[in-house]
Amino acid sequence: MHVAGLWRYPVKSMQGERSELLEVDETGAVGDRSFGVLDLGTGTVLSAKREGRLLEASARREGADVRVRVPGRPELEPGTELDAALSSWLGRRVRLVGADPARAARFESSADFEDEEAGVVTWEGVPGSLVDSSPLHLLTTGELADVAAERPDLGLDVRRFRPNVLVAAEGPLEPGARYGLGGAVVEVVRPCSRCVVTTRAQPGGIGRELEVLRHLAAVRSSSLGVLARVVARGGIRDGDRAHRAP
Secondary structure, three states, X not given: OEEEEEEEOOEOOOEXXXXXXXXXXXXXEOOOOOEEEEEOOOOOEOOOOOOHXXXXXXXXXXXXXXXXXXXXXXXXXXXXXXHHHHHHHHOOOEEEEEOOOOOOOEEEEEOOOOOOOOOEEEEEOEOOEOOOOOOEEEEEHHHHHHHHHHOHHHOOOHHHOOOOEEEEOOOOOOOOXXXXXXXXXXXXXXXXXXXXXXXXXXXXXEOOOOHHHHHHHHHOOOEEEEEEEEEEOEEEEOOOEEEEEO
16 A cells, blocks of 8 residues: 555635645644635635535645635735635635634535535534544545446546545555554544535536435445544655554
8 A cells, every 4th residue: 555645725625735745743634724714694614515616716835824716816815805805706705714723613514415405514623623523534546446437427536535645555444443654643533424525516627426426325325435533643745655553
């Protein structure tokens, strides 16, 4: 096994950046989902689970800060100009905010991916990060290949699933097991339950496709990949060996 790809998403639900190196600690990948778009009317941090347009914007880290590109606008740094651009684009008053180390953010999702008017589910994340629940998301090439073989018509792209770490391995990583990834050790917490984000259109030729989630629900209990916590902090490089750890 080895690391076949690394990503971080500086602003929750926006396009992220592929990386040669991820530094990970107890909160996850450093710089990953450390910013979000706060709806000033509801007090929730927006997610593509509910506001799919966020996937059309992109974000990248620049040192400890972030730069954001809203469709039709130049890249902007955090501040009033970016907040105004986001508010105008989304049609609501919003502000870019950083994760609060002392307080968990509130998120919301459509209750039914087939009918986005069916209602809303809300939940709280974790303090210090804007991940939904667990610090890291890992996926294997074998899992993707298996689903692609089951449904070759879907044209599955790893970007639909937004992992932090893609591992070249024949099968899924095992819940409860620990894995060494470069200089870090992670422990798999549970399978990753997939949501409406996997069906959303994204830049780069990824179209709207409800069949992705329908298929995962029918044959894989709606899960693909795993969620993990960091046991030993360190750096993970693209191409690093991945192995079972004690």
